[in-house]
Amino acid sequence: MGDKISRRKFLGRATCVAGGIGAVSAVYPAVASLAPDKAALAQSMVKFDISGLKELKLATVPYKGKPLFVMKFPAGFTPEKWGGQDQENINYKIMKPLLAKQKNVVAIIGVCTHLGCIPIWEKNGGKNGIPVYYCPCHGGVYTPWGDNIAGPPPIPLHIPKQKLVGNTLIVG
Amino acid sequence: MKFLRSIPIVIILGGLFYALWSGILEPSEWKVPQSAEVIKAKVGETQLIKEGSKIFKTSCAACHSLRYKKIYPFFVNAPNEKPLFKILMKEHNGFLTRDVYESAFALQLKGLKAAFGSIPPDLSTAYVYLGEGKLFNIIKNPQKVIPGTKMPNLHLNDRQILAVSAFMKTAILPTAKETSRRHLIGMIVIIFFIILAILIALYRKVVLEEDNIEE
Amino acid sequence: MNQSVKEWFESRTGLGRIFHKEMVEYRVPKGLTLPYSLGMLAVLFFVIQIVSGIFVLMYYKPDAKLAFDSVNYTIMQVVPWGWFLRSLHAVGAGFFMAIIYTHMFTGVYYNAYKNPRQLVWIIGWVIYMVMILLVLTGYLLPQGQLSYWASEVVSEMPTAIPLGIMDKVSLWIKGGFSVGDITITRFFALHVVFLPLLLIILVFLHMQFFHQTGVTSADGREVHGNEKETVPFIYVTLKEGVIIAIVLAAFSYFIFFNPAPFTPSANFAPANPMKTPAHIAPEWYLTAFYEIFRSIPGKFLGFMATNMFLIFLLLLPILDTSKKKSATKRPLFYFVFLLFLLSFAVLSIEGTQPDTAQSRVIGQVFFFINMLFFASLPVIAHFEKKKEAIQ
Numbered sequence: 001m002g003d004k005i006s007r008r009k010f011l012g013r014a015t016c017v018a019g020g021i022g023a024v025s026a027v028y029p030a031v032a033s034l035a036p037d038k039a040a041l042a043q044s045m046v047k048f049d050i051s052g053l054k055e056l057k058l059a060t061v062p063y064k065g066k067p068l069f070v071m072k073f074p075a076g077f078t079p080e081k082w083g084g085q086d087q088e089n090i091n092y093k094i095m096k097p098l099l100a101k102q103k104n105v106v107a108i109i110g111v112c113t114h115l116g117c118i119p120i121w122e123k124n125g126g127k128n129g130i131p132v133y134y135c136p137c138h139g140g141v142y143t144p145w146g147d148n149i150a151g152p153p154p155i156p157l158h159i160p161k162q163k164l165v166g167n168t169l170i171v172g
Numbered sequence: 173m174k175f176l177r178s179i180p181i182v183i184i185l186g187g188l189f190y191a192l193w194s195g196i197l198e199p200s201e202w203k204v205p206q207s208a209e210v211i212k213a214k215v216g217e218t219q220l221i222k223e224g225s226k227i228f229k230t231s232c233a234a235c236h237s238l239r240y241k242k243i244y245p246f247f248v249n250a251p252n253e254k255p256l257f258k259i260l261m262k263e264h265n266g267f268l269t270r271d272v273y274e275s276a277f278a279l280q281l282k283g284l285k286a287a288f289g290s291i292p293p294d295l296s297t298a299y300v301y302l303g304e305g306k307l308f309n310i311i312k313n314p315q316k317v318i319p320g321t322k323m324p325n326l327h328l329n330d331r332q333i334l335a336v337s338a339f340m341k342t343a344i345l346p347t348a349k350e351t352s353r354r355h356l357i358g359m360i361v362i363i364f365f366i367i368l369a370i371l372i373a374l375y376r377k378v379v380l381e382e383d384n385i386e387e
Numbered sequence: 388m389n390q391s392v393k394e395w396f397e398s399r400t401g402l403g404r405i406f407h408k409e410m411v412e413y414r415v416p417k418g419l420t421l422p423y424s425l426g427m428l429a430v431l432f433f434v435i436q437i438v439s440g441i442f443v444l445m446y447y448k449p450d451a452k453l454a455f456d457s458v459n460y461t462i463m464q465v466v467p468w469g470w471f472l473r474s475l476h477a478v479g480a481g482f483f484m485a486i487i488y489t490h491m492f493t494g495v496y497y498n499a500y501k502n503p504r505q506l507v508w509i510i511g512w513v514i515y516m517v518m519i520l521l522v523l524t525g526y527l528l529p530q531g532q533l534s535y536w537a538s539e540v541v542s543e544m545p546t547a548i549p550l551g552i553m554d555k556v557s558l559w560i561k562g563g564f565s566v567g568d569i570t571i572t573r574f575f576a577l578h579v580v581f582l583p584l585l586l587i588i589l590v591f592l593h594m595q596f597f598h599q600t601g602v603t604s605a606d607g608r609e610v611h612g613n614e615k616e617t618v619p620f621i622y623v624t625l626k627e628g629v630i631i632a633i634v635l636a637a638f639s640y641f642i643f644f645n646p647a648p649f650t651p652s653a654n655f656a657p658a659n660p661m662k663t664p665a666h667i668a669p670e671w672y673l674t675a676f677y678e679i680f681r682s683i684p685g686k687f688l689g690f691m692a693t694n695m696f697l698i699f700l701l702l703l704p705i706l707d708t709s710k711k712k713s714a715t716k717r718p719l720f721y722f723v724f725l726l727f728l729l730s731f732a733v734l735s736i737e738g739t740q741p742d743t744a745q746s747r748v749i750g751q752v753f754f755f756i757n758m759l760f761f762a763s764l765p766v767i768a769h770f771e772k773k774k775e776a777i778q
Contacts, residue, residue, distance in 0.1 A: 008382055011375040018368050025364075029468040030442055037465045174420075174605075177715065180725050185492075188732040189485060192671045193641070193648040197739050240460050267460070271452040293657075297459055300655040301532075344459065344655065346470070354470075358643025362636045369632035376625035387417055387618050387626065 045172035050105045050164070056131060056144070058121040060110065063160070063171055067110040067118055069133075070169065071144065075104060082130040082143060091146040091156040102164040107171050108146045109160055114138055114153040133157070202305035202317065208330045215331065217338055217348060224339025227332055232295070235284060235323075239273065240296035240343040242266040247280040270294075288322040299340045307337050409598055410624075414617035416604035422493035423602070424627040425486055428634060432483040433590065437583065439475040447528065449575035451568045454530040455657045474646040480522060481649045482638055484672040487518060492731075495703070496724055497603060498712040505704040507596045512701045514589045517582055522672065524578040527571060531654030532664050538566045538574070547690035565660050607713025666741055674738025675731055681742055682750025692754060699761040706761055709768035719767045727760035729753075 046063045053059060053072040060067045077099070079092045091108075098106050110133075112119050117137035126132035126141065132149070133142040141150035146157030162171045191197055204212075212220065229243060237244045248257040260268055260276055274281060285291045299307060306317060311333045314323040328336070346354065380387060397403045415423075446466050448457040462469040491511070494500060500508035527538040542560040545553045562569035601611025610616040641649065653664050669677050676693045683689040699706065714721040730753040737749050 008375075008378045011371065011378055015368070015371045015375045018364070018371055022364060022368065029471045030438070033442060033445075033466050033468040033472055035467050037467060174715070177721065178420075181496075181728065184725070184728045184732050185489065188735060191736050192739070193481075195648060197736065239456075240464065269453055269456055271450075274452070297655040297657070300652050303652065344463075354643050358639055361639040361643065365632045365636035365639060369629045369636070372625055372628040372632060376622075376629070379625065380622065383622075385618055385622055387419075387622055 045170070048107070048169045048171070049167055050103065050169050051167045053105060056123060061107075061171075063107075063109070068160070068171060069108045069110040069121070069157075071106060071108070073099060073104045073106070073144070077104070079143065079145065083127065083149065087143070087147055087149065089145070089147060091143075091159060094159050095145050098159075098162065102162070102169065105164070105169060106145075107160060107162050107169060109158040111158070112137065112140050112153055113148065113155045113157060114140050114151070119157075200303050200305050202303070202309045204305050204308045204334075205330075208308065208334055211331050212334050212338075215334075220331075220335045220338035221342055222335075223332070224335035224337070227328070227336050228339050231326055231328075232336065235288070235292035237273070237294045238296055238340070238343055239268060239270075239294055241339075244268070244273075245280070245284070245292075247283075248277065250280075253277070253280065292323070295340055296343045299337065300344050304337060304341075307340070308333055311336060409620075411619060411621045413598060413620040414611075414614070415602050415620050415623055416608075416610045416617055418605055419602075419623060419626070420605050421630060422489065422496070423605075423623075424630045425490040425493055427624075427627045428631060429483065429486045429490055430590065431631060432479055432486055433586070435475065435479045436483060439472050439479060440579065440583075442472045443469075443476050444579055449528070449572050451530065451571055451658075454528060454571060458529045459655065471642065474642045474649075477649045478638065478641045478646055480525065481641075481670075481672075482634075484518070484522065484670075487515065488672065491515065491700075492728060495727070496714045497605070498607065498707065498714070498717075498720075499603070500703045501707065501710075501712055502704075503600050504597065507593060507600065508704055509701065510589060510593045510596060514586065514593060516697075517586050517589060519673070521578060521582045521586065522670065524574040524582065526670065527566065527574045528578065529654060530571070530658045532656040532658055533651055533654040533667065535566055535658035535660065536663055536667055537669055538570065542566065542570075544690070547686045549687055566658075603712055605713065605715060607711060607716050668739050671735055671739065674736070675734040676738075678734045678738035678746075678750045679754045682747040683754065696757060699758075703761075703764075707764040707768060709764075709771045711771055717767070717771065719770065720764075723760050723763045723767065726756050730757040730760070 044064055046061055046068065048059070048061050048068075048070055050070070050072070053070065055072050055074050057072070059070040061070060062068070079087065079089045095106050110118055112135040114135065115137060117135050119133035119135040119140065119142060121131075122134050123131045125134055131144050133144070133146070135141070135151065135153070139151040140148060140153040142148055142153070142157055146159065148154070148156050160171050162169060164170075228238060232238075233243055234246050242261075244257070247253060256276060260272060264272060268276070281291050302310065310317045310323075311326070311328060312330075313325055314321050315325070345351075379385075393403070443462055446457060446462045446469060448454055458473070462473050464470075466472075494508065494511065523537070523541055527534045538561075542557055545556040545560070547553075558564065560570075561567070562573055601609075604610050604616065608616075651670075653667070656664070668674055676696065679696065680689045680693045683692040709717070709720075711717055714724050733753045734750065734757070737746055737753070740746055
């Protein structure tokens, strides 16, 4: 009798497991269909000609459906001049080698790290007239190199992978 | 007796669904000639698709678009159309929906209509709705299949026709690789359901025996 | 802990009790045959249609110029696994209709329309009507040649009734002089919101009604409430599980290997209001009606003949006055039932073929046989009563 009960349990469990595997596999194509398609993924690279850029004049390019801020910094620029002396300057540390390699041009993703609004470039908008990015949604303030200095944003603006070939900046 | 009674019913319903779903009710009027089938087997599909792509872009695309393959008629490359075409292709990731395409190039399409009597259709889905046989015969001799059409006879040889046809197939049907992938998944799924059926049947037998149920 | 959570919900909802009463304890006759599982299968395919429908709906565009590409390009080629979802929906529709027809024939075979189940039958008939509207509205959505001309023909149907107002009705259905943008968005709304909601309600009523009246045994005896002759439903679910797994295996074959019979090749040509395809026929589940319609001479007569089949189906509880149930106990009925089934099969197959003089004769003959089935029911009932009286 004991033998039989175990057989029943075994078969019951095996059927349940098989049914479970079937149900989970059936969910897979449905979830997979939600992933971005090839055309959407193709937007993940952008080329930009930097020859027309002027110092501290913002150029905006679409990248992954969001704006990419391309900015030419003045030669020999250091963060101390624009209120960077009180900061850790996290972004500047990432940016420094890029500035040297890319003719002082760096691209930053222009999406506020707070809740995804697009910051506004204000050339004389900060304290003492220094240039900042100001996010209109909840008042976040970033330095021109993207460090968050005031308001709710938790981390600096994101700097994507980029390289300069000739006069073309390739991002992504 | 119970068993005998169900036989005619199974035959009638089984016959009905077999007739409906096996495709025997749709005989094709046009066929690819035997000699061409030999060429197809010899050259291989991959090679034919490669050749067909070239022929389509240089010959068929004079009038026809193949939008699902991002191929558009020659007129989009005319000097005064090209800038617009380039912008549209960039905006729409290479695939112009019908409303955009037909609005942007309405004048050119009207010109084609004036020349040919009707706008040469987009061929993206033609391989399926014409069928391989009819498509082959249309390219071979348009007048024979569609009397009165203004489509010119391009005098392609059988291999070239097969190549174009193989290429057009890729616009609407999955590639051989994708098809075999689907077949593999299908095999696994079917085997899974058969195993599941056996498991449930076994479980049912044990349960009925044990609970002393006569069903 | 687990137990108390269960109780917390149970004392507030009572759903567990209903589920236990209707799905576990509910007793069905012993010796149920394969066709009894068709109802469960139909429910399963309804669920498949809803789920796959929601997913294809995410990518479909109801627009005269965009619909065709959104189906044949976006869903079939761009969206990952879109081909699978679309095949699921297209093949699922075919299977759903096949199951519904077989379920209906089962009902006729076992005389499931008789007292006290008239309402089960009538609700079932209404479900069938709603399903026909569902497949017709859904058929327009891919915007192929068949989609266009099927909708054009169907919306012209009311003009068969020789009343002046019917031309207007036809225009109102289409929202214009031909099937256009308005028709598509209109059919779309019906197909994805109104009709499925209606169907869900009707299916619940259908199930509640037959749970109320119970199921007859395969040989036509009323055993509802008889402990000895019935088993709890939960045991039957295992038997149905086996059948469901087998049907799903067949379903998978069509999805992965051969979806072509469910996506007719002529519908891969974009809709063209200026040119009807040379050979045109509806999907198989309507070809029987189509064959009757075209083989009976005269537009109005053909229309009436087509509807007669449907009306007589609804009137079965009145036509069949015999108190005996199930074809297994009624040899005469069994014989005419076979004729009925055969006429349906022949009409369905003939309807897919081109219209010829020969096909018209076949259509007329088998329509006559079909009507003979309904006409014979009171006669058979009379004979059976006589025989009973002798015994």
